[in-house]
Amino acid sequence: MAIPQPQHWVHNLSTPKQWRHLFRATLRECTYLPDPIARNYMKNHIISRYRTVSSRSPKAGPQVVHAARNALSVLRRANEGYSRPLEKVLLLSYGRTGRRRHELLAKMLTPEIPNDSKALKELLSQPADFSDGWEPPAIVKNLAASQMQNTVVTAARIRPLIKQLEPPIPKQDSWGKELAKCRKKNIRRQWYSNTLCSLLPPLPEKDLRTLEGLLSGTVPWGPVKRRDSKPQVSSTESSGELFRLLARGPEKGTTFAEYANGRPHSITIRLMRRQWRRLSALVPRQYWNPISQKWRFLWDSPKEIPRLSFDLDSSIDPEAFFKESIQAKEDKTEAHQPSQ
Structure with a gap:
């Protein structure tokens, strides 16, 4: 049918x-x-x-x-x-959904080209994909673990949730026997596919700088001016009240029918910064940790966090600055004391 x-x-x-x-x-x-x-x-x-x-x-x-x-x-x-x-x-x-997310993932998972014959032998000696002894790329496991611990990404639900960091391979099948190799391979393949479907890859450095510049205000922004459209003359303007009544029915009062699927907002810098702030919380910042020799990921906050400290100018001596402040406070206290 x-x-x-x-x-x-x-x-x-x-x-x-x-x-x-x-x-x-x-x-x-x-x-x-x-x-x-x-x-x-x-x-x-x-x-x-x-x-x-x-x-x-x-x-x-x-x-x-x-x-x-x-x-x-x-x-x-x-x-x-x-x-x-x-x-x-x-x-x-920004590659959080759709085609660009797949392109960023493919770029992130591009294997490194072996530099010498020793590295080539190590690459060839690795087990086949999804067979016994196979391990996913380290960057995938690190990103999945970081994303799984991020409550903001979990609450956003723009991608399926990551439930497990390892393929759930049971020790025995329903008959109490050891699981077949083909079944283990299929479980690993399905788990890896689901994990890639849930990952949010990092942005290129150029786009990340643009996003951070829009948030901080260093990148100038202004509303785009639309081109004026030609005025359209309605065909019912030349008709009388009777024709409009027959064509459209009786006039209704103010209803919320046009806002059933949301309402429009004036696009201002405040509105856009809210959107960029939410978007920035879904973009991981990738960096290499030289101590652990692993890729690490940092996530931004969806709300602006107030700063509790500020950087002093390098030309200012901190000791002299605080010493002058304390001396001025003591002089002010002595001036307010009553003379005996």
Whole structure:
């Protein structure tokens, strides 16, 4: 039995002119995004998707049409200030979800090229993937352990939760016998696939500096000015009150129907910094620990933590600074004492 499709899936874009209008409208919305990284990424992503579909088949089906119109709708609502579409675009652009997350994971898991014959022999002597004695890459285990301990990432739930750091291989099967090797291999493969599906990879250094600069204010930011659209004259303006009553029905009062899926916000620096702060808490900072000889990961806080200490200027002598402050306080106390 065929599954009934939504009504707007039926209306395909039959002519190249219609596709061109939709493509240009989508690219135009990409230029209005309030985040610089999102503007560049979404533009390249839209161009890549349209080229892939056009090279695959000359005539697109209803699902492709629905995906194209849905992308335009998400971008428009993100530019209007709806929280969920804006968050979705930012998560896609910063590699927390979607295609870019897979690209960052693949870059992180790229094996190092052996420098000499000894390193090559060690690489060849390792057991095959997911067989007995196989171990996942150390960076995967370290990132999974760090992400599993982070309560902010766990509460965000943008990725499936990491439940175990080791593949759950039982000692015996349901008949009390030793588990078969093929079954162990499948369990390791499934566990590794689920772990990769849950990981949040670190950002490239350039994008991370941009994100931190937007948070601190060192990278300038301003709302993008939209191009003025042509005023559209409604066809019902020339008609009378009777026609509007028959076409639209009686006028209703103020309702919340238009805010059922959220309400738009004015895109300000305050709103964007909240979004960037939440996004920064989902980006691990990767560094090499020379003592343990392992990769370590640090996570930012979703809320700004007040500083309890400040750095003094290097030209100021701390001892002289505090000595002058204490001397001024003593002089002030002596001045307020009553003379006998």
